[in-house]
Amino acid sequence: MSFLGSDAGRLALAEVGRLDLGTTTLVNDIGSVRTRFGDRAAVLVETVQLRRRAAAKFADASEWLFTDEALQQATAGPVAAHRARRLAGATVHDATCSIGSELAALRDTASHVVGSDVDPVRLAMARHNLGSGPGAEVALCRADALRPVTRDAVVVVDPARRSGARRRFDPRAYQPPLDELLAVLADRDHVVKCAPGIDFAMMTEMGFDGEIEVTSLAGGVREACLWSAGLTAAGVRRRATVLDTGEQLTDTEPDDCGVAPAGRWLVDPDGAVVRAGLVRHYAARHGLWQIDPDIAYLSGDRLPDGVRGFEVLEQLPYSERHLRQALSARAVGAVEILVRGVDVDPDALRSRMRLRGDDRASVVITRLGSGAASRATAFICRPSR
Incomplete structure (x- = not known):
């Protein structure tokens, strides 16, 4: 080092x-x-x-020092910057600062920043990575996140969710364990980064009563972040943040969208919207409707600005034979396949289609209806981009 x-x-x-x-x-x-x-x-x-x-996470990491595990867990630059903006003006203690990726963003917005970690090697890397220029005033010390060394600061924690190459899926197996962490921080404003697949009901069981924010970047869901009640707007329990477009959506917004057959466009909402359980809220905001009450695909006569959609050319009951015939009739030689609610492997299906032709298309396969009336349906579409 x-x-x-x-x-x-x-x-x-x-x-x-x-x-x-x-x-x-x-x-x-x-x-x-x-x-x-x-x-x-x-x-x-x-x-x-x-x-x-x-380079896939940071705008410039050309002088940074890493360990493999620390890099895997490090927050992507745009996600860290978004969190730092929400904490602008606060005194912040990053209690699992690791190599300093959160600190690098926080020092640009917070009034005062402290970083701590139990790993002396990662602390040394953080000192190096923060450099000697602006932001070098960040105080760093060795400390356990379960024994915070600050009193009035907002505590930011990113528990380790890996053990070597293996992921820890049970939040009680995080390091430090999430249930212990929430108990220690119960009387403090806090922000805790979690895996995007975190069980929301389990958070309630652990006594968490704040906001769960699900954030996506570059088309992928990156994290679920727990914001204590003192750091969020009144009544907000779930938020979806789509950094690619800058859109944010909360569960305090209207969710009165209808259910109707597919119109001109199909829309597959961003993963952050789906994961946060805000599909109906998103539909209501953009004048869309559901094509099935239990499926996340939405439809509308126009696309929301900046959103990729699928213009419906043909709808048919799904079977491999019927789909192959329909695509062949359209001279489709290359196809993108999206699936939700049916047991279909898109890659395996694509290889079995044996398509030949000069045209391209997108196929959306989903299940409509419930019980005995449910049916697998395929939509042949033209993507907006």
Whole structure:
């Protein structure tokens, strides 16, 4: 760690960074690094590779230090920046600061920032990553998140949800355990980052009575974040935040949307909206309706601004034979398949279609109706983009 942060280490990393380190050259490249830097070769190569992977999360991680596990858990830059904006002007204590990804965002908005962690190596990396420029005034110390070292600050915690390569799905197996964490923070304003698949009912059982915010970025749901009641608007219990469009939706908004057959467009709401249970709220906001009360696909005569939709060309009862015939009649040779509510593997189905043609289409397969009246239905569509 001390070598990587030194002038000699920075020069060594720059030299290794000029290597390809790709599949076909990796063995030779490692040999070259070992010849040049001896037993420091492994950490130099790993650091360069982690920095390259970090480009998917951070605008500029070219000088950062990581461990593999810390990088996997680190909050993507835009998600951290969004959380920091919600905490603008507050005194904030990041009690699991790890390598400093949250601190880097918080120091731009908070009035005062403190970071702590139980891992001395990650703390040292955080000191390096925060640098000596603006924001170097962030105070860092070694401490256990279950024993907060601040008194009046908002406590931000990101419990570890991995053990090596394995994910921890039970929040009571997080490190620190979520139930213990919520008990410790019960009398404090707090923000706790959780896995997007967290069981909302379990949160209620643990005594959490604040807001659960589900956030998506680049088309994928990134996290569910628990905001204590003192940090959210009155009555809000669920929020969906779509960073790609900047849209936010809460459960305090109207949810009076109808159920009707598909119109001109089908819309597959963003995963944050679906995961937060706000599909009907989203439909009501945008003048859409459900095509089935139990399915998240929506329909409308116009698309919401900035949203990708599917213009319905044909609707038919789903079977592989009927679908293949319909696509063949349209000379479709390439197809995107979306599935919800039916047991169909899109990749396997696509390979079985054996399509030939010059046209492209999207196929939406879903189940409409309930009980004995339910039926699998396919929509052949033209995507808006």
